Amino acid sequence: MSGSADAPYVRYEVVDGFATLTFDSPHNRNALSSKLVRELLEGFDRAAGDAAVRGIVLTHTGDTFCAGADLKEASTVDPAVAADQRTRVMIDVLRGILTSPKPVIAQIDGNVRAGGMGIIGACDLVVAGPGSSFALTEVRIGMAPFMISLTLVPRMDQRSASRYFLTGEKFDAATAREIGLVTIAADDPSAEVKRLCGQLRKGSPQGLAESKKLVNATLLADFDARVEELAQRSAGFFGTPEVIEGMTAFFQKRPPSWAQ
Numbered sequence: 001m002s003g004s005a006d007a008p009y010v011r012y013e014v015v016d017g018f019a020t021l022t023f024d025s026p027h028n029r030n031a032l033s034s035k036l037v038r039e040l041l042e043g044f045d046r047a048a049g050d051a052a053v054r055g056i057v058l059t060h061t062g063d064t065f066c067a068g069a070d071l072k073e074a075s076t077v078d079p080a081v082a083a084d085q086r087t088r089v090m091i092d093v094l095r096g097i098l099t100s101p102k103p104v105i106a107q108i109d110g111n112v113r114a115g116g117m118g119i120i121g122a123c124d125l126v127v128a129g130p131g132s133s134f135a136l137t138e139v140r141i142g143m144a145p146f147m148i149s150l151t152l153v154p155r156m157d158q159r160s161a162s163r164y165f166l167t168g169e170k171f172d173a174a175t176a177r178e179i180g181l182v183t184i185a186a187d188d189p190s191a192e193v194k195r196l197c198g199q200l201r202k203g204s205p206q207g208l209a210e211s212k213k214l215v216n217a218t219l220l221a222d223f224d225a226r227v228e229e230l231a232q233r234s235a236g237f238f239g240t241p242e243v244i245e246g247m248t249a250f251f252q253k254r255p256p257s258w259a260q
Helices: 034-048 079-099 115-122 158-167 173-178 189-201 205-237 241-252
Strands: 010-015 018-023 055-060 064-066 104-108 111-113 125-128 133-135
Touching (some): 010 034, 034 079, 055 064, 079 115, 079 205, 104 189, 125 173, 125 189
Parallel strands (some): 064 111, 111 133
Antiparallel strands (some): 010 018
């Protein structure tokens, strides 16, 4: 576990041909701070350039896989600048996962929120344990899941996407599996990921890369076609009265005005 600002927020380790990138920033619930994102992207580049690495596992310390944007970090700079930074970061992370030539497995046994949801939507395989919970809470702070909709809508069934985008309700690993967000709901996610890695190891590197391209072709084409439009819509919402009220209420741990 990270104990200081100098410690890595994303730990990198290669075991049995798989690079494990572990989110290790529990002080802010593994939020997508500039440091965590920088180290995450560096980890993807490192794994992609290592011929001995057959795939990538994303996992976490603590009870949260990823809480989404680091709102406290964002509050220290101009809202317009912060909005653009967050948007560009999300684009880089999601596209990096989708275009990685190596399969990416998410191993989760904790909370997944906001941008974290987009990350698991981009992953090729997702294994969630019994301690997992999922929610799209943007609507509750005056926002919408603009950028992450690019990876979530293609994965989730339409009725469920409508429900959870609009209500912000929490749901568990079994539900996530039923609606297509999660590949496998497992009692022991670590053991299941180990099993899947064994299956992936039977595939050739070029076979895995080309198979991933086939599966992600339509998703990636739609991503590239819509990303700039959604980036502009997302950035345009930050600084609006409802978002200011929603974020203020979040930090003050009270209901926003529209929920009272």
